[in-house]
Amino acid sequence: MKFCSECGSTVVLRVPSGDNLPRYVCSGCGAVHYLNPKMVVGCIPEWEDRILLCRRAIEPKYGLWTLPAGFMENGETTLEGAARETWEEAGAHIEMGGLYTLYNLPHINQVHLMFRARLLDLGFQPGVESLETRLFTETEIPWDEIAFRTVRATLEQYFRDRHAGSFDFHFGDIRTR
Ligand code: ZN
Numbered sequence: 001m002k003f004c005s006e007c008g009s010t011v012v013l014r015v016p017s018g019d020n021l022p023r024y025v026c027s028g029c030g031a032v033h034y035l036n037p038k039m040v041v042g043c044i045p046e047w048e049d050r051i052l053l054c055r056r057a058i059e060p061k062y063g064l065w066t067l068p069a070g071f072m073e074n075g076e077t078t079l080e081g082a083a084r085e086t087w088e089e090a091g092a093h094i095e096m097g098g099l100y101t102l103y104n105l106p107h108i109n110q111v112h113l114m115f116r117a118r119l120l121d122l123g124f125q126p127g128v129e130s131l132e133t134r135l136f137t138e139t140e141i142p143w144d145e146i147a148f149r150t151v152r153a154t155l156e157q158y159f160r161d162r163h164a165g166s167f168d169f170h171f172g173d174i175r176t177r
Contacts, residue, residue, distance in 0.1 A: 042069020043117035050135035061147035092124035
């Protein structure tokens with residue numbers, strides 16, 4: 001950050017009085033600009049014994065497979081965000097289920113939330129951010145071409161739980177890229 005979004009003056013990185021972390025503080029109006037983690041929300045769309053993955057048409061990780069997910073927008077709930085991303089990336093009609101995984105990624109200041117979801121029909125198709133959308137059984141999952149560690153961790157957990165016959169909520173920390 002270089003300039004204040006309130007008044008356009010330059011900002012300096014310093015610890016405001018009463019605070020304990022450096023913040024971008026405006027040299028003109030004095031506004032303190034806090035930077036906080038971003039939420040990524042998505043889901044695991046299920047159809048019988050298969051799940052829906054999207055092959056990315058955008059960087060980062062162009063050409064690799066992911067669950068439908070993306071940055072939450074202001075004014076929406078986590079469930080609404082996950083459903084919106086699923087529609088945008090896969091054109092999929094879903095019924096959203098419960099929260100399934102939560103991963104903290106402190107090295108990139110993100111929190112990833114993935115919900116379980118049920119596909120309502122097979123009318124899905126790639127959105128502009130996807131090259132391809134298709135259903136995979138567990139043995140068909142392209143494990144070497146999964147885009148993100150949180151997606152991989154969620155998928156591994158999902159199949160472990162399915163073998164065990166019970167799905168519980170899982171959370172954890174992922175500290176490496
Ligand atoms: Zn300012």
